[in-house]
Amino acid sequence: GAGVSQSPSNKVTEKGKDVELRCDPISGHTALYWYRQSLGQGLEFLIYFQGNSAPDKSGLPSDRFSAERTGGSVSTLTIQRTQQEDSAVYLCASSPYNSPLHFGNGTRLTVT
Amino acid sequence: ELKVEQNPLFLSMQEGKNYTIYCNYSTTSDRLYWYRQDPGKSLESLFVLLSNGAVKQEGRLMASLDTKARLSTLHITAAVHDLSATYFCAVVSSNTGKLIFGQGTTLQVKP
Numbered sequence: 001g002a003g004v005s006q007s008p009s010n011k012v013t014e015k016g017k018d019v020e021l022r023c024d025p026i027s028g029h030t031a032l033y034w035y036r037q038s039l040g041q042g043l044e045f046l047i048y049f050q051g052n053s054a055p056d057k058s059g060l061p062s063d064r065f066s067a068e069r070t071g072g073s074v075s076t077l078t079i080q081r082t083q084q085e086d087s088a089v090y091l092c093a094s095s096p097y098n099s100p101l102h103f104g105n106g107t108r109l110t111v112t
Numbered sequence: 113e114l115k116v117e118q119n120p121l122f123l124s125m126q127e128g129k130n131y132t133i134y135c136n137y138s139t140t141s142d143r144l145y146w147y148r149q150d151p152g153k154s155l156e157s158l159f160v161l162l163s164n165g166a167v168k169q170e171g172r173l174m175a176s177l178d179t180k181a182r183l184s185t186l187h188i189t190a191a192v193h194d195l196s197a198t199y200f201c202a203v204v205s206s207n208t209g210k211l212i213f214g215q216g217t218t219l220q221v222k223p
Contacts, residue, residue, distance in 0.1 A: 033211065042200065042215040043155075056210050091154065100145055100157040101202075101211065 004104035012110045021077045025094030038088045082111045114205040118214035135184040135201035143204040191221045
């Protein structure tokens with residue numbers, strides 16, 4: 001079956017521009033996470049959606065970052081006024097409640 | 113706030129040897145995962161550990177959980193080159209439900 005789909009797979013943008021990253025989770029998965037992975041580093045938690053509950057935004061690094069999940073399905077992570085330190089791979093993952101995460105292939109963001 | 117620490121962060125070992133990766137976490141949890149990541153790839157789930165004393169095995173990898181010590185181990189038996197990858201543990205916070213990852217352990221198995 002279809003896995004978690006992320007788009008675009010690669011994004012190069014100029015410093016100061018806004019970007020939108022999209023995640024299509026597996027159908028029926030109630031939990032959706034966004035993580036950021038810098039080169040050779042671990043996964044930094046950004047935001048967590050669980051069903052209809054209010055999202056846990058405690059990992060968003062600044063107010064330039066925001067995310068939404070529409071209809072309990074597709075999610076968009078938006079970064080405004082991008083900075084070079086935002087360059088990383090952004091990973092989305094989804095799961096049924098209390099189950100292992102299924103990861104997408106990530107969006108590699110490069111801010112020049 | 114939940115913190116997850118792995119050690120070592122990098123491990124170079126010879127084929128045929130045994131070694132253990134450690135994962136410590138700072139607050140109560142009832143669920144721990146181990147993931148594998150190959151270079152340039154996304155993460156693949158290896159094990160789910162749900163209770164104190166839980167042990168799971170798959171091939172040359174064995175994972176265990178001690179919730180009282182807040183410690184999980186991933187033991188590698190008679191390593192082979194195909195096991196070269198980065199291994200992450202991830203812990204679910206009992207308070208918030210969110211999943212926090214350790215820094216990862218990069219394993220390099222040399223012939």
